[in-house]
Amino acid sequence: MALRATEQPVDTSTAAGKAFLGMLGVFAEFETNLRRERQLDGIAKAKAQGVYKGRPASINAAAVKSLAAEGVGGSEIARRLGIGRASVYRLLNGKAA
Secondary structure (H helix, E strand, O other): OOOEOOOOOOEOOOHHHHHHHHHHHHHHHHHHHHHHHHHHHHHHHHHHOOOOOOOOOOOOHHHHHHHHHOOOOHHHHHHHHOOOHHHHHHHHOOOOO
16 A cells, blocks of 8 residues: 655655655654653753652542551542542552652
């Protein structure tokens, strides 16, 4: 199967067309990687300056642990606090802060 663009001189049934389309893909991936690197550099710089703190915690870990210490089950903790049951278990098993 071949792609033939009517507005651009691209025809993938030819070797030149396939090469051109391949190069477009390579440059698109390159630009995406550059953008990602710049973003990560910016985040690291902001964190170093104390500006970037990330999303605030939406789960009160102390409340979850307190209810668990009282013997309340995971499903009930989730219902009382309005959070997901998996989040409760993840926190209780030490996989979340």
